[in-house]
Amino acid sequence: MDQEFIALVVSERSEGGFERSVTTRRLADLPANDALIRVRYSSLNYKDALSATGHRGVTRRYPHTPGIDAAGEVVESASADYKPGDExxxxxxxxxxxxxxxxxxxIRVPSAWVVRKPEGLTLRESMALGTAGFTAALSVHQLRRHGVTPEQGDVLVSGASGGVGCLAVVILSKLGYRVVAATGKADAGDWLRQLGAQEILSRDDVRDSSGKALLKERWAGVVDTVGGEILATAIKATKRGGCVACCGNVASPELHTTVYPFILRGVTLQGVDSAETPMPLRAQMWCNLAGEWKPSPAAFEAIAQTVTLDGLSPMIDAILQGRIRGRVVVDLGG
Ligand SMILES: NC(=O)c1ccc[n+]([C@@H]2O[C@H](COP(=O)([O-])OP(=O)(O)OC[C@H]3O[C@@H](n4cnc5c(N)ncnc54)[C@H](OP(=O)(O)O)[C@@H]3O)[C@@H](O)[C@H]2O)c1
Structure with missing residues (x-):
């Protein structure tokens, strides 16, 4: 079978720079892995925008089709775990x-990368969550693993209107945490409150440049999606025994801190790596996202917008500029 299909292809221009186009490809162009999947939905993540603009730390070789998320049906698989038609x-x-x-x-991928879609999610809902929702779930899991409970106080979410941030707000508030959302978007307050945030702060409110090693204890837990000075400030303001889940770097990959929050308050800085999450934890997180942690229909409606491949390019530019609110689902056609 060597069927044609369409894909967004990012190519390097001979005069320099990169261009994107929706192009016809063939199954024979895909790598020789054992699971062929007909993708129905994908989603846009920050990393996809980096890949789509030639970031060599994400993608070494071009032409290339980005998209770190996919949901669809199995067409072929060498694994006894999957049969054609499985979602x-x-x-x-x-x-x-x-x-x-x-x-x-x-897509054609190793079967070892594939997760069976839980019953409680549609394919579209699974991509409204996507890597962003999965990463938010992992971050919440880490806070709970380190003993952060709703009784201990407020949880800060930075980059709160972004994909990971807004889904962290939804999950934490569903689990009974008092969520404080930090956002750079002056008009996102009502939307974040609708998703479950109890208090809204500006980026400046959560960025301290005093040079102090410790600040007043404020956060029982933190989900930080931005890095840099906001992360450093959050660590300094985390309560004794609290935990900071560090999962992103849209503001900066740098972190300037002292050891004092760690040795005087026992604060934990917990990294989150969604891409290589081992399969048992991966399956558990998807199960949570399809069950107790699943956003309500109203939250899905508020968070996710849908585009086709033809409408994706402007969204890629927007996410790089921090202009997207919530999630962008990509509809690959029925
Ligand atoms: N560790 C992992 O496994 C993992 C997985 C997924 C994503 N990530 C990372 O997590 C981060 C967020 O990803 P995403 O997909 O949620 O991206 P996103 O949808 O673009 O959200 C990022 C949000 O960060 C805020 N922001 C943007 N520029 C900023 C700046 N200069 N300073 C402070 N805040 C800024 C904006 O929210 P406000 O306007 O509300 O402030 C923006 O909406 C990225 O760095 C991504 O690479 C990591």
Whole structure:
């Protein structure tokens, strides 16, 4: 079978720079992995925008189809675990990095990357969550693993109107935490309150440049999606025994801190890596997201907008400029 399909392809221009186009591809263009999947939905993550603009730390070789998320049906698989027609999710690993990703109607990946879609989610809902929702779930899991409970106080979410941030707000508030959302978008307050945030702060409110090693204890837990000075400030203001889940770097990959929050308050700085999450934890997180942690229909409606491949390019520019609110689902056609 060597069917044609369409995909967003990012190519290097001979005169320099990168261009994107929706192009016809063939199944024979895909790598020789054992699971062929017809992608119905994908989603846009910050990392996809980096891949789509030639970021060599994400994608080494071009032409390339980004898309670190995909949900659809199995067409072929060498694994006894899957049969044609099974609905599955693939996120992370090398998908969309140096393996052609979910911004195409077909992917061919190792079966070991595939997660069976839980009953409680539709394919579209699974991509409204996507890597962002999965990462938010992992971050919440880490706070709970380190003993952060709703009784201990407020949880700060930075970059709160972004994909990871808004889904962290939804999950934490569903679990009974008092969520404080930090956002750079002056008009996102009502939307974040609707998703479950109890208090809204500006980026300046959560950025301290006093040079102090410790600040007044404020946060029982933190989900930080931005890095840099906001992360450093959050660590300094975390309560004794609290935990900071560090999962992103849109503001900066740098972190300037002292050891004092760690040795005087026992604060934990917990990294979150969604791409290589081992399969048992991966399956558990998807199960949570399809059950107790699942956003309400109203939250899904408020968070996710849908585009086709033809409408994706402007969204890629918008996410790089921090202009997207919530999640962008990519509809690959029925
Ligand atoms: N560790 C992992 O496994 C993992 C997985 C997924 C994503 N990530 C990372 O997590 C981060 C967020 O990803 P995402 O997909 O949620 O991206 P996103 O949808 O673009 O959200 C990022 C949000 O950060 C805020 N922001 C943007 N620029 C900023 C700046 N200069 N300073 C402070 N805040 C800024 C904005 O929210 P406000 O306007 O509300 O402030 C923006 O909406 C990215 O760095 C991504 O690479 C990591």
């Amino acid at each position: 599955v999710i693939v996120t992370g690993y090398d998908l969309g990095m140096n393996t052609p990703g979910g911004f195409g109607q077909y």
